[in-house]
Amino acid sequence: MTSSPNPPSAAWELLVPAASAPARARGRALQEALRDAVRAGRLAPGTRLPSSRDLAGDLGVSRGLITEAYEQLTAEGYLRTGRGAGTWVGAAVRAAAPGVRDLAPRPSAGVRADFVAGSPDLSLFPRAAWAAAQRGVLAELPHQDLGYPDPRGLPRLRTALAELLARRRGVVADPERIIVCSGVTQAVTLLGIVLHARGQDGIGVESPGSPQYEELFATAGPRAVRLPMDDEGLVMEPLRGSGVRAVVTTPSHHFPSGIAYSAARRAHLLDWAREVDGLVVEDDYDGDFRYDRAPVGALQGLDPEHVAYTGSVSKSLAPGLRLGWLVVPDGLTEEIVARKRYMDLGNPALDQAVLARFVERGDYDRQLRRCQRAYKERRDALAAALEAHLPGTEVSGIAAGLHAIATLPARYGPQEALLRKLAACGVAVRPLRHYGGDAAGDAIPLVLGYAHLTPARITEGIRLLARAAQELDHARVHSTRR
Template sequence: QRSVLAELPHEALGYPDPRGLPRLRTALAELLTRRRGVVADPERLLVVSGVAQASALLASALHARGVRTAGVEDPGSPQHDDLYASAGVRTVPLPLDDEGLALGPLHDSGVRAVVTTPAHQFPTGIAYSARRRAALLDWARSVDGIVLEDDYDGDFRYDRAPVGALQGLDPERVAYTGSVSKSLAPGLRLGWLLVPEWLADDVVERKRTTDLGHPALDQALFAHFVERGEYDRQLRLCQRAYRERRDVLVAALEEHFPGSRVSGIAAGLHAIATLPERYGPEKHFLARAADAGIAVRALAEYGHGAGGDEAARRAVRLVLGYAHLTPGRIRAAVESLARAV
């Protein structure tokens, strides 16, 4: 911060461009093009206070164009319902299959906007197949619609190189958003939004009237961090740490919950663990964990449906976050959970 303040001219601390400082937008465009394969024009890139604001801005701009419903993944992130509702856009839950959003329900829904996490679906952990990604873009073109891509942890793939962002395949049909919440800290409230050209002016105007632009000092500081290669270094550090923590979690589950299965690709900041039926029913498992002071969440908490078939209701399916815990704490937590249940 001292270094950035020393180099900032006085006028740089006036009201910023609502899109963001040109210096940061240029640095982010290069970074996202190189790391995520997006088509990143700095003129269509906005600096925002996280994915939440990006979603709210998009929802408001789409509502002004007559969009009243948006599809969301089911299961998916619970925050999307409230964010879109705040702009007058109702969300429609759409089921998934093994490749991503199920195409039949998507076509039948009548929506023209859909919110997705194709690189690493939250919370199931699947990656959209190449075939499904192409079909999703075909759908968007056929209904003159838009795909809202939340690339919340696209940099963190541990078994192979990360798949590129969907936006890179059709930047006029995909709005792309991400943030530093998973790589630095969510409390920084710093993210980015890439919008199609036809929607850019509407979103920029909403950003201007919402807050007159993101804090200039925070932007200059992050630009400095990116330009010097520090953010790339931070991403490499996170990837090593998160991979180790995921491996520790999987090994601990195998040791203390024999027969358990971890699903989804080796990526991200959480894993889905399905435990053998002998640990069920799920509501009793969760109650025993809570009594022992151990916080776990069921996969069912992220869905809009009735809970699936009888076999699914008997299973214990947990969403386990590991990125914020040291390997030692992960091992201790799984051991304590096993004792509790």
């Protein structure tokens, strides 16, 4: 057998959240976490696992749970054991493509507080109103509407969306230029494929930014060209120098820094697009949620021939619906529709009809108002808890969306040690660094999603975070005294 030495203890931190799951669920959570780590390639084939006694000690769980997990995963073929040779990761397991799991923001099971960014509160999904819309659609939908749909989307939905996007976001939205698609993800993929087919090898993406675009373009064809941001938006000089003619942006609420593009930068971006006969892709993923004033209108409204606008119901209703929209300049419509046709022949007709009815009857506006109230309260709870428990922390970005940046002063660090400590305490946070950004000096910028947590859970999570930071500080003071 060839096996690599034990991975650094950080690798076992993958199991820490599972180890703090409630006692009844702990054994199963440990098995799932270990299985996931092997499948995703975070534990490479050949990696030797610690003895059950050592791992149980490190994680603070009973040795029986670890032995059971090793036995179960050995039986399933994920792990191998040899007499006297210990336990190691089997060679036959094929790791999933790296990064794929990171695309969808979803809270992890078994963690005491998970500040994952980008997840709405799924318990706010309007089940009764949605069920009523479904019943209404089933009662009234003509038989022929159950045939293959128009690949652009049901005309009824495109008309409803055109009205909604014009009214709420200032989008110039002719139903003929709207393509209903499976979320922003498919919209950006379609654009990537079409622009690549037109000879564009590279497409600009914001850095820091959402990791998903790089993954999407890796399958769609073009290279993702990372372009730096400052506190007004994309920096123009690197964009001009990059040679790209299309760039994906989040101008209403940049992900993840939380800034809104300044008026000047919005104008410069459009000037650039006109100069190079290029395209700004506007990802308006959470543009409906603004808590201190009315949301700034979409960039697309200023120049519909140079901006492709996309959004979805993933933040307002539920990401599992996989419903979104793309509004494209005239010259791109036909090619995008052709790609959409060959990709999946259009989105499911019933779901589209339900969303159309939901929008037409004002239910969508009601849902947005309900989420807006809840998320504003949660953002306020987050800011108050940070002020109370982690004094000196700066909350930055506009009061909008589903996440905020909290920059902890350097005294709560160093960053690595704090992140390790938080993982060990079952508090899941992502540093800004995870998205390609960082702060000046030793300050610690964290991207904190709050929309999926109640105010009480937010306060409790920040209290846990603060306690971990204090314990770290305490340990440091002790070790320097010794």
